Amino acid sequence: MTADLRIPAFTVPAERGRLRFFAQAIGEHDPVYSDLDAARKAGHPDLPVPPTFLFCLEMDRPDPFSFLAEAGIDLARVLHGEQRFTYHAMAHAGDELTFESHIADTYEKKGGALRFLVRETRVTRAGEPVADLTNVIVVRGEAAA
Numbered sequence: 001m002t003a004d005l006r007i008p009a010f011t012v013p014a015e016r017g018r019l020r021f022f023a024q025a026i027g028e029h030d031p032v033y034s035d036l037d038a039a040r041k042a043g044h045p046d047l048p049v050p051p052t053f054l055f056c057l058e059m060d061r062p063d064p065f066s067f068l069a070e071a072g073i074d075l076a077r078v079l080h081g082e083q084r085f086t087y088h089a090m091a092h093a094g095d096e097l098t099f100e101s102h103i104a105d106t107y108e109k110k111g112g113a114l115r116f117l118v119r120e121t122r123v124t125r126a127g128e129p130v131a132d133l134t135n136v137i138v139v140r141g142e143a144a145a
Contacts, residue, residue, distance in 0.1 A: 007067050007101040007119075012060045016093040019047045022056060039092075049091040054123055054131055055083060058099050067103070073139055081116060082136035088129040098124045104134075115139040 016036070023033035028050060031038035039047050058064070065075055091097060105118040121133040 005103040009100040010061050011096050011098045012057050014049050014093050014095045022053050046093040077140045079138040081138040084134040086132040091130050095125050
């Protein structure tokens with residue numbers, strides 16, 4: 001797999017029910033993330049999207065690991081290595097968010113025993129930037145070839 005491999009873009013809505021469930025799952029007690037009245041009192045038009053929820057939405061991509069299969073990488077050899085977020089604007093329930101991803105870099109360590117794929121994703125709303133996501137995927141062993 002070479003750097004700059006493009007992964008098909010997709011658009012997904014940020015849904016209130018999922019946002020509430022996520023806030024509960026991560027132990028978020030601030031009512032702004034689960035109560036519409038509290039969110040509006042805080043100046044939000046709707047429930048705000050919790051910061052790391054964008055990673056969950058990215059997994060809504062149809063067949064989210066197909067780019068690995070296309071590269072001949074066995075999903076059983078894949079580990080989550082790192083994740084970073086750079087935010088440009090707040091997203092809220094009801095927003096339609098578009099995710100455009102590509103493999104920006106690949107490199108090896110330990111004599112090729114570990115291969116690293118750096119996936120960068122631009123998240124936009126109506127063409128305006130919301131966030132940039134960086135995800136490092138680690139591939140163990142021969143499947144990295």
